[in-house]
Structures are given as C-alpha cells and as structure tokens.
Amino acid sequence: MMSWFQVSKDYFRGLCASEDCLGVVEWRLEAGGVGSDYCGNCKEKICKISALGELARLGQKYDQV
Numbered sequence: 001m002m003s004w005f006q007v008s009k010d011y012f013r014g015l016c017a018s019e020d021c022l023g024v025v026e027w028r029l030e031a032g033g034v035g036s037d038y039c040g041n042c043k044e045k046i047c048k049i050s051a052l053g054e055l056a057r058l059g060q061k062y063d064q065v
Contacts, residue, residue, distance in 0.1 A: 002029060002030070002050065003029070003030050003031070004027055004028070004029055004043065005027065005028045005029075005030070006027055006028075007025060007026060011025070011028075016042050017037055017042075018038060018039075018042040021041075023040070023041055023042060025039060026038070026039055026043070027039075027040065029046065
C-alpha cells in the first residue's frame with residue numbers, strides 16, 4: 001500500500017525524486033518500507049497513473065466474470 005505524507009516546513013526540502021524534475025519537495029511517498037520525496041506536480045501525476053492502473057485492474061477483473 002502507498003501512503004502520502006505532506007512534509008513539514010522543517011523537513012529537508014531537496015529536489016523532487018522524479019527524473020529531470022527540479023521541483024521542491026512537498027510530499028513523501030512511502031510503500032513497502034521505502035520512501036521518496038516529490039513535488040506537488042509529480043505527486044498529482046503519480047496519483048493519476050495509480051488511479052488509471054487501478055481502474056484497468058478492476059476492468060480486467062470484471063471482464064473475467
């Protein structure tokens with residue numbers, strides 16, 4: 001399961017973990033004991049991709065019924 005955490009102002013604010021992104025860290029994503037830091041724009045992209053993947057998985061599940 002993935003969990004998002006908004007970082008506090010005193011959290012280390014480096015650059016976003018996404019390749020070629022120079023955004024300032026606003027969010028931390030943790031999954032399976034591993035975490036990475038992302039800017040707000042990349043967080044939104046990750047959430048959309050995750051939601052689309054879940055919809056596709058559910059669609060496949062219903063197609064198999």
